[in-house]
Amino acid sequence: MSQSEYQTPSKQDWAKPLQDYREVIFQQYGDNIGKKLCDLVTPALILDRRVLTQNIKKMTTAVADANIVLRPHTKVQKSTDLAQIQIEAGAVGVTVSTIWEAAAMFASGVHSVLVANLVVGQSKIDSLALIAKHGELIITVDNLQNIDDIANALKKHGSKVSVLIDLDVGMERCGARSSQEALRLADQVASHPNMLLIGIQAYEGHCMLEPDPDMRVSLANKAMNYAGSVLELIAANHPSAIVLSAGGTGTYNITGKHPAVTELQAGSYVFMDSFHGNLVPGFEISLTVLSTVTARHENRIILDAGRKSVGIDFAPPKIKNSELVASFCAEEHAIFDVNSKDEFAVGDTVELISGYAPTTVNLHDVIxxxxxxxxxxxxxVFPRGPQDKGFLNALQNS
Incomplete structure (x- = not known):
């Protein structure tokens, strides 16, 4: 299906809820434009444009050198503005986790979206079928009944999708557990005229949790060797299966160089965080949470950004441009033990590097x-779930 065949969103149709929300955000936060960083009300999610640009350029160069394409995972940023910048830099489209994220991306003008998560439940499936009218929607599947359910909804609403077979390569989460199971799923997809089988998804997220660099290389290559063999098996029966979509920021320089891989889903490289910073060199921290020192008692400072402002998954937050790591995070406080010579006074602002950027952004309304x-x-920051009903109500009438 060519891009010209899709319905382009306009201000009068289903894109309007996105534009309405943007207007609300600017009404609430617009007076901050032009302010100095230190004058923002904290906690505040801030993004350094210079560093962001450098990170995007580095990843764009890496995928070009590897002769693959980049489809960045935007669950990290939940920002249509940033997605557009990534596409302008060369990305072929975006990856998302939810139907609501896919709706926001299409409504913003992105024309190719991969939902890397399984879409299950009739309400979500109907939404999928409606959204598919507005762009190239690529979905992942790992269950025969789910394939039939989606196919029925596509037929009902007169839409089509491209499909990747989700393959488990070691995470033991979602995905077919064997090559033969993957082939059965591929055969089922191919039996439905409203579905186009294009390949497999093989996310090797377990490799990113491996701290030893050599072991990480070994695990990632093992996962991609297996994924490549499964793709060959499927392609022997279904020549349209040519895509192997995989990888994240923690393995971009391993998975991205594997000969079987055609598409990289890395996303956190735009922001970075303590977890990813320990895995891959070369990318800088662009995203931080501005916080205020609310108390100091001897060698302990307390900040006003805790678990409800900063993601602490996989690693504790730390203060930018220092070696200080949080000793504890409560809901509204981050606690740091400092040296008596450290000049932190009540009222000072500091930037916190999150433990994990993807679970930091969704805690905020705006970047x-x-x-x-x-x-x-x-x-x-768009959107966070089915509360964004404006998209779907407008979809019904589009």
Missing amino acids: FLIEDDKVVNLWP
């Missing part, structure tokens, strides 16, 4: 884009 320590723009 403050910073350049030269001044706010130059606002990027709304």
Whole structure:
């Protein structure tokens, strides 16, 4: 299906809820544009535009050198503004986790979206079928009945999707557990005229949790060797299966160089965090949470950004440009033990590097884009779940 065959969103149709929400965000936060970083109300999610640009350029160069394509995972950022920048830099489309994220991306003008998560439940499946009218929607499947359920909804709503067979390569989460199971799923997809089988998804997330670099290389290559063999098996019966979509920031320089891989899903490289920073060199921290020192008692400082502002998955947050790591995070506080010579006074602001960026962004309404320590723009965080009913109500009438 060519891009010209898709319905382009306009201000009068289903894209309007996205635009309405953007207007709300600018009404609430717009007066911060032009402010100095230190004048923002904290906690505040801030993004350094210069560093962001450098990170995007580095990943774009890496995938070009590997002769593959980049489909960045935007669950990390939940920002249509940033997605557009990544596409302008060469990405073929985006990857998302939810139907709601896919709706936001299509409504913003992105024309190719992969939902890397399984879509189960009739309400979500109907939404999938409606959304598929507005762009190239690629879905993943690992269950025969789910394939039939989606196919029935596509037929009902007169839409089509491309399909990747989800393959488990070691995470033991979602995905077919054997090559033969993957082939059965592929045969089922191919039996439905409203589905186009294009390949497999093989996410090797377990490899990113391996701290030893040599072992990480070994595990990732083993996973991709297996995925490549399964793709060959499927392609022997279904020539349209040519895509192997895989990888994350923690394995971009391993998976991205594997000869079987055609598409990289890395996403956290745009922001980075303590977890990813320990895995791969070369990318800088662009995303931080601005926080205020609310108390100091001898060698302990307490900040106003805790678990409800900063993701602490896989690693504790730390203060930027220092070696200080949080000793504890409560809901609204991060606690740091400091040296008596450290000059932290009540009222000072500091930038926190999150433990994990993907579970930091979703805690905020807006990203403050910073350049030269001044706010130059606002990027709304979109959307967080089915409460964004405006998309689906508008879809019904589009």
